[in-house]
Amino acid sequence: MPTRPSPRTGLWLAGTALFVVGWVLVYSQLAPFAAWAVSLLPLEPGSHAYEAAAFFLYDAPKVLLLLTLVVFAMGIVRSFFSAERTRALLAGRREGAGNVAAATLGIVTPFCSCSAVPLFIGFVSAGVPLGVTFSFLIAAPMVNEVAVGLLFALVGWKIALAYLGFGLGVAILAGWVIGRLHLEHWLQDWVRNVRAGTAELPANELTAVDRIKAGIDAVRDIVGKVWKWIIVGIAAGALIHGYVPAGLLAEIMGREAWWSVPAAVVLGVPMYSNAAGIIPVVEALIGKGAALGTVLAFMMSVIALSLPEMIILRKVLTVKLVAVFVAVVATGILAVGFLFNAAFG
16 A cells, blocks of 8 residues: 655645745745835936846845745756766767767756766766767756756746757767767776776665755755855846946847857856856846847856866866867857857847
């Protein structure tokens, strides 16, 4: 006979439902709260400072609330995908189907560029092909649930869906190309000497309460680490929204400037941020008339080709393989930028 949920489980589920209801109520009051809060400031309505303050007071709590809900929900989803389980699902996959599976898993698994070294070693030890591994490592930071969820909430479902599709395309194709080049001999010697082991799926024994706790832990861990970046990103977005002339920004990052997409990629590489921190900047740039493809190319390069990630990957890859990785991914991002500008022109 099926076991009945314990009273403790019922309390956790009821508490989760109350959290969601409270979240909806608070979120629905953000606009009147921001209008009230900015009215208390000694600023002239319509001035640059007033517009920047209004943007910040509305977007800061909005993005933090959205991030909390998305991270909580995906923390529960991620409880089904441990590092061991992910390696096991990808081990033995052939290129093509393996690249698709790896990129798709990258969306819902809890790994970022900081996890590159242990993940790379783990994937190699599990016998995952090099190209499939790269598809996962590109998709995990770039096309994650935070990026898609915040884009959906801030700039609309069409842009979020297009970003999801193009981002997955970059991860799949870039990994496939790297795999076709057969560059395993460009791994660091100590990585190539790792012996492939057997990857087994761990027993799935988590209860509903365990998964809810996993969501709470994800909020504590992720939101606790990135909230400062979010505030910085929103502050930058507020300054752009309030002070940067729309005409100037449209001229620099507009569709007419063909060089704006490669310039955005070059500018994004030395920067370091995460999706939650950079998306408020994306929102402000789009609101000021910057070309969508140019802005998203900038965002993707910041997230997927950041200099800190290249330094981390250098521990497991030779300089030649790092250069190939950067060249292939950058080419994909450039293509996305130009295609977005053409599609949404």
